[in-house]
Amino acid sequence: MPILDQFSLVGRRAVISGGSRGLGLEMARALGEASAEIIIVGSDGERLSQAAQELGAAGLQVHTVVADLSIPTEAERLCDRLLTDFPAIDILVNNVGGRRINTPTEDLPLEDWQRIIDLNLTQVFLCTKRLGGAMLQRGWGRVINIASINALWPGKAMRGRAYETSKAAVAMFTKAVAADWAAQGVTVNCIAPGPFLTDANRRWIGEKPEFEAEVAASIPMGRWGDPKEIGGLVVYLASEASSYMTGSLLVLDGGKLLW
Numbered sequence: 001m002p003i004l005d006q007f008s009l010v011g012r013r014a015v016i017s018g019g020s021r022g023l024g025l026e027m028a029r030a031l032g033e034a035s036a037e038i039i040i041v042g043s044d045g046e047r048l049s050q051a052a053q054e055l056g057a058a059g060l061q062v063h064t065v066v067a068d069l070s071i072p073t074e075a076e077r078l079c080d081r082l083l084t085d086f087p088a089i090d091i092l093v094n095n096v097g098g099r100r101i102n103t104p105t106e107d108l109p110l111e112d113w114q115r116i117i118d119l120n121l122t123q124v125f126l127c128t129k130r131l132g133g134a135m136l137q138r139g140w141g142r143v144i145n146i147a148s149i150n151a152l153w154p155g156k157a158m159r160g161r162a163y164e165t166s167k168a169a170v171a172m173f174t175k176a177v178a179a180d181w182a183a184q185g186v187t188v189n190c191i192a193p194g195p196f197l198t199d200a201n202r203r204w205i206g207e208k209p210e211f212e213a214e215v216a217a218s219i220p221m222g223r224w225g226d227p228k229e230i231g232g233l234v235v236y237l238a239s240e241a242s243s244y245m246t247g248s249l250l251v252l253d254g255g256k257l258l259w
Contacts, residue, residue, distance in 0.1 A: 006241040009036035014238065015082060015089055015131065017041045017069055017123070018096030020051040022198035023146065023227050027093055030231030031238060032060030039086060041078060041096070043068040069096050069123035070115060079130035088138070091238045092131045094124045095146040098200065099163035113162045120166035128177060132186060141186035142238045147171045149194045149253050171249050178247030187246035189237050194253025196225040220255030
């Protein structure tokens with residue numbers, strides 16, 4: 001097969017959680033441009049609809065499902081629906097996540113800790129178990145988990161540490177499941193993004209304008225990432241081009257972890 005043909009996703013169906021904005025939207029766009037049918041999942045129905053209109057206007061085949069994956073029962077309900085309405089899921093991008101709080105560990109309530117763990121880790125387990133497990137029956141599939149460089153490095157300004165803990169667990173979960181499924185045609189890999197100019201980070205910058213330059217100065221490339229810069233990597237991991245890669249943690253951070 002010619003090399004560029006190996007990146008084609010013709011005939012493949014992809015689910016992207018947190019697909020209505022930021023890195024999720026750009027990964028959905030990239031997979032769609034590689035000819036996959038895409039299903040974007042998000043908790044905000046209005047924003048999800050706007051994203052679908054944007055992707056549809058570009059000629060991409062897109063569906064939407066509303067689900068708040070910070071709630072484990074919602075993640076189960078999502079899987080039930082997808083396995084009923086879209087029974088052949090070829091590519092799963094477990095992207096949704098975040099921290100949303102900045103409470104010091106010594107003051108962090110258990111319920112807040114659990115909420116962050118569920119948001120970043122429990123839903124990855126549930127969706128991988130259900131949707132990735134169904135791939136095993138067909139002997140082909142791609143599971144792509146989105147962690148963070150904070151899986152490897154505690155953020156200086158962060159507090160509470162549930163975020164770093166959950167993202168580190170996602171990275172190890174990726175490796176463990178990859179080992180289990182390697183001989184069955186389903187690869188499981190993980191992307192660890194660094195600082196990207198997503199809507200969420202732009203809000204942080206709006207509250208603290210000096211934050212943008214401070215972070216840029218800590219990155220060898222001297223700038224934040226553009227969300228579009230994750231697209232090529234996710235297409236590679238979703239395609240035949242990555243057929244011999246599984247259990248890998250791929251850092252995409254402009255060199256941030258080098259310093």
